[in-house]
Amino acid sequence: MDFEVPEEIQELCRAIGTFIDREVRPVEEKHHDELESRGVTPHLVGVARDIMGKSVDAGFYALGMPEDVGGGGLGELGMCFVRETVAGSGTWLSLLMMGDLPFGPNRMLYELGSDLQRERYLMPLMRGEKTTCIALSEPDAGSDLSAVQTKAEKVDGGYLLNGKKHYTTNAPYCDFMQVFTRSEHGHSILLVDKPSEGLEIGRIQKSMGEDDLQSEVFFDDCFVPEENLVGEEGMAFAYAARFLSNERIAIASTAIGVMDRLVRLMVEHATTREQFGRPIGDNQAIQWMISDSLTELYAARSMCYDTAWRADQGENVMQQVSMTKLFATEAVCRVADRAVQIFGGMGYMRECPVERIYRIVRVMRIAGGSSEIQRMVIARTAGVGN
Ligand SMILES: Cc1cc2nc3c(=O)[nH]c(=O)nc-3n(C[C@H](O)[C@H](O)[C@H](O)COP(=O)(O)OP(=O)(O)OC[C@H]3O[C@@H](n4cnc5c(N)ncnc54)[C@H](O)[C@@H]3O)c2cc1C
Structure with missing residues (x-):
């Protein structure tokens, strides 16, 4: 094992540091009071998207994703070096430039997504045009995900979703959700567009982090087409x-x-x-x-x-x-x-x-x-x- 940081990763980390100093730090300083006291405002959502867009253009947004979908192709170790650089920079908005979970592209969509899901969901995430969220937790199912009650009932052409999620990071601001559900053959993952009929974002759940990023989510006979099932039913x-x-x-x-x-x-x-x-x-x-x-x-x-x-x-x-x-x-x-x-x-x-x-x-x-x-x-x- 050799944990010497390879020269190209050192160079990448220096470039990321320069990007943060030029594109992120001034923005964070400008909005410091707003970030500290009022959480995410509609204005700050625009600021965040702007940073994400610039990071995509600079080639930093999806460094951990495979190259064939436009990612940087870095492995876990390379990503550790990069994340340390970003997290150690002393800026919070820079975490957005990483396109990391839960709001950006992920390996699950890459490895399990159908061609259609890749085109409709993964690629817009890669380009920073869309963001997502991962909705697992429910009031009665936190550490124990087997207790998830949100139900996906099979109907003609798709599923009807009913249930409630909470603490879902980025739910209020995202374009689609990755929802962990209970279905006929076990637990399954469905992609739910936002907005969708029967999908409602509930109250923002104020937190110690004061960032207004988490909210409740309600599904009331929300129809999800069959093609939005990720991988196979029952495999969640x-x-x-x-x-x-x-x-x-x-x-x-x-x-x-x-x-x-x-x-x-x-x-x-x-x-x-x-x-x-x-x-x-x-x-x-x-x-x-x-x-x-x-x-x-x-x-x-x-x-x-x-x-x-x-x-x-x-x-x-x-x-x-x-x-x-x-x-x-x-x-x-x-x-x-x-x-x-x-x-x-x-x-x-x-x-x-x-x-x-x-x-x-x-x-x-x-x-x-x-x-x-x-x-x-x-x-x-x-x-x-x-
Ligand atoms: C800021 C924030 C962001 C979040 N973002 C998301 C998100 O994007 N998507 C999402 O789905 N969820 C999200 N969550 C929810 C998070 O995943 C859950 O809070 C977490 O899994 C714990 O579940 P719980 O809160 O229901 O606690 P519980 O499961 O009720 O646990 C309460 C306490 O009991 C302990 N405990 C539970 N079971 C055991 C056991 N078997 N043995 C010993 N101790 C146990 C826990 O460790 C904990 O200390 C977020 C939470 C926070 C605070």
Whole structure:
């Protein structure tokens, strides 16, 4: 195993850094107050689409997708390096330039999508003309997706959908939804256009991240044509298991990029902020918080690179993916907590970057399979529990 970042990826990461400085940072600074206090406004949706469009033009939007559909053809390890660069940049809007889950193109549509689905859904996602969302969770089905109740009843020419989803990221702003349903032959995935008769976006669900990205979704006799079934009926669990790994590695590598930035901020503050006539970093108490954070960053990064490399070799990495997601997301929350502590009162203030990071990283331990669910997977893959 050689985790030296290849020269071409280093060059790509530098180009991404330049893109962020030129196209994203000024926009984020301009809309800082709006982003902080009012969540996504219609105006900001336009801003987001603009960044996505520029990223598509620059060739950064779908780096993890195969080249034959216009993607960058990067493997999991290459994507880890790229995501670290983006997440470590200190900008939030830059996450949109990646076309990552849940709003952009994904491997499931690439590998399972019919020709029609590729043309109608995947390719517009690749070009940044459309966005999507992934609607799995329901009020009574979160960690346990087997409890999903949204029902797809077979009718002439398609399905009638009835049920309710919640916490669906990007549902209010997307062009179509990827909906996990219960159907006659088990659970299935359907593509639902927005708008569609019988589909209603419910209230925005205000969150700790204050971004207004999640909402409820209601289906009331919503007709979905047969050709919008992804893959085969009854195979949704197998597909989820196959494609969830990408999301989990993506969350872990994003956590690592954020941790890297936090450590840089902590070191800078510890060496410049003076109390009792000397930098606070001269105190062992502060040094240890930085040392522990660096150690956890190193461990998380090593795990992530190893897991991504193994995935690229075609190994079954289900256990490693869960261990990496678990460790990296728990670690980033500990590091964010230490960062707030090192910044003191400033760390609690909205004007300080670590305050927002502290709030935003919290979701990483919940979404994409909670820490407890990762532990469950790790135990099961070790032959314990069922
Ligand atoms: C910001 C945000 C964005 C989201 N975006 C999306 C999205 O785009 N699409 C989507 O479908 N969903 C989305 N979700 C939902 C997310 O996937 C769920 O919140 C998550 O799967 C947990 O489900 P739950 O909230 O119902 O919690 P529950 O499943 O009720 O779990 C509650 C607690 O119990 C624990 N628990 C549950 N089962 C076990 C067990 N067997 N053993 C031990 N502990 C257990 C959990 O770990 C958790 O700590 C999002 C959530 C958030 C917060």
